[in-house]
Amino acid sequence: MADTVRFIHTADLHLDSPLRSLAARNPALGDLLRDASRRLLQRLIDTALEEQVDALLIAGDLFDGEQEDIHTAMVLQRELRRLQAQDIPVFIIWGNHDAETRFLESKVLDLPDNVHAFDGRGGKQYFANDRAVVHGVSFTRRKTPESLLGKYGKADPHCFNIGMLHTSLTGAEGHNDYAPCTVNELIDKGFDYWALGHIHKRQIHHEQPAIVMPGNPLGRHINEAGERSISLVTLASDSKPDIRRINLAPVRFERLPVSLDSIDESKVAYERMLDALNRCRESMETDILIVRLELEGHSVLASSYQRDRQTLLVALQTEFEHRDDLWIDSISAQSLQLPEAHDDGRESNHSIAAELQTLVGNELLDSIALQEAVADDLRLMTKALPADLNTMFGRTPEEQREFIRRSLLPDGAVWMQRQLESLAAVDKDADEATQP
Numbered sequence: 001m002a003d004t005v006r007f008i009h010t011a012d013l014h015l016d017s018p019l020r021s022l023a024a025r026n027p028a029l030g031d032l033l034r035d036a037s038r039r040l041l042q043r044l045i046d047t048a049l050e051e052q053v054d055a056l057l058i059a060g061d062l063f064d065g066e067q068e069d070i071h072t073a074m075v076l077q078r079e080l081r082r083l084q085a086q087d088i089p090v091f092i093i094w095g096n097h098d099a100e101t102r103f104l105e106s107k108v109l110d111l112p113d114n115v116h117a118f119d120g121r122g123g124k125q126y127f128a129n130d131r132a133v134v135h136g137v138s139f140t141r142r143k144t145p146e147s148l149l150g151k152y153g154k155a156d157p158h159c160f161n162i163g164m165l166h167t168s169l170t171g172a173e174g175h176n177d178y179a180p181c182t183v184n185e186l187i188d189k190g191f192d193y194w195a196l197g198h199i200h201k202r203q204i205h206h207e208q209p210a211i212v213m214p215g216n217p218l219g220r221h222i223n224e225a226g227e228r229s230i231s232l233v234t235l236a237s238d239s240k241p242d243i244r245r246i247n248l249a250p251v252r253f254e255r256l257p258v259s260l261d262s263i264d265e266s267k268v269a270y271e272r273m274l275d276a277l278n279r280c281r282e283s284m285e286t287d288i289l290i291v292r293l294e295l296e297g298h299s300v301l302a303s304s305y306q307r308d309r310q311t312l313l314v315a316l317q318t319e320f321e322h323r324d325d326l327w328i329d330s331i332s333a334q335s336l337q338l339p340e341a342h343d344d345g346r347e348s349n350h351s352i353a354a355e356l357q358t359l360v361g362n363e364l365l366d367s368i369a370l371q372e373a374v375a376d377d378l379r380l381m382t383k384a385l386p387a388d389l390n391t392m393f394g395r396t397p398e399e400q401r402e403f404i405r406r407s408l409l410p411d412g413a414v415w416m417q418r419q420l421e422s423l424a425a426v427d428k429d430a431d432e433a434t435q436p
């Protein structure tokens with residue numbers, strides 16, 4: 001009989017982080033989401049027990065960093081003990097987000113002894129009666145611009161070799177200098193499986209040896225829409241690695257395109273949206289579906305939906321508020337256009353300004369990524385301020401987020417709009433001046 005080893009590989013749980021930004025935005029949604037991280041943990045352990053795996057591997061960013069919820073830490077501890085009771089080992093490396101998490105130094109989190117967290121020097125651990133060895137190296141600080149590959153030992157020729165690494169892999173879009181290395185360098189180590197973490201989008205970079213970025217098991221915002229999963233892996237001495245994708249996410253984000261092509265009655269448009277939402281809900285396997293409605297096509301309704309999306313949003317949210325399995329997060333009307341006959345091409349300047357305005361209103365103001373980027377900047381700024389001014393943008397991260405969302409970004413948008421208008425006015429003057 002062929003030798004086999006079976007394990008679960010996941011990464012980037014960012015425990016509790018999905019809750020914070022969304023719950024801050026809307027308390028009703030916050031209630032729906034409250035236990036999502038904990039439910040995910042429970043399902044992860046349920047799956048490990050049901051599948052009778054030889055180990056559970058968590059390849060970094062288990063914690064989000066600014067972890068404050070002790071309840072979640074306790075749930076983690078309780079769940080890991082269920083694996084301990086079945087002698088199933090858990091291997092953890094720390095990523096950029098949890099390298100400096102204070103839970104790790106404090107006595108709060110008492111990891112059971114079936115859990116092995118690798119440190120920054122690296123090491124190896126045998127499991128499954130020595131049929132496999134896992135090699136791991138942790139981040140020790142948020143930024144690790146150098147390759148960590150030199151810290152990994154040689155492959156043991158007598159068993160399966162698994163490497164755990166938190167890395168952006170060189171050239172990954174939007175990520176820089178997180179333990180950079182290339183797929184070829186990983187192949188050269190001679191391991192059977194690389195359990196990677198960091199990039200939230202799932203990707204199998206190589207099949208044999210298997211090099212797997214599992215993506216995060218739970219999307220955190222609309223930019224992490226679509227299916228999220230963990231990997232159930234079986235390594236066998238006589239065949240290719242078998243990698244099964246399992247979806248455990250209690251919450252799923254989805255962008256839902258709805259075409260309003262040639263619809264000119266808002267009642268018909270509304271029915272079409274309801275229909276699309278219901279179908280989408282039925283087709284997705286998750287407890288809570290959070291949808292961003294993306295209106296598209298050519299319709300005379302375009303200008304009214306672009307002017308006021310809020311009324312439509314509230315109407316749709318009210319439609320589904322008796323249900324706890326569907327939430328309309330936002331509506332985009334960016335791809336919705338007036339019928340072409342109305343476009344005479346003469347107003348090109350005006351339409352560029354209008355498009356920019358729509359972009360700001362539809363995309364930027366709702367962008368969690370932008371809000372977080374601004375929050376980061378504010379934090380840097382307040383650090384440089386005298387102590388008594390530290391709280392001027394809010395005392396807690398939630399208050400700061402609220403300040404950014406309610407005041408800073410809308411004010412910025414108004415300012416930008418004025419700049420655009422004055423530019424357009426200058427253009428117009430210049431045009432008139434050159435006329436004979």
Ligand SMILES: [Mn+2]
Nearest residue numbers: 061095096198
């Ligand atoms: Mn990371």
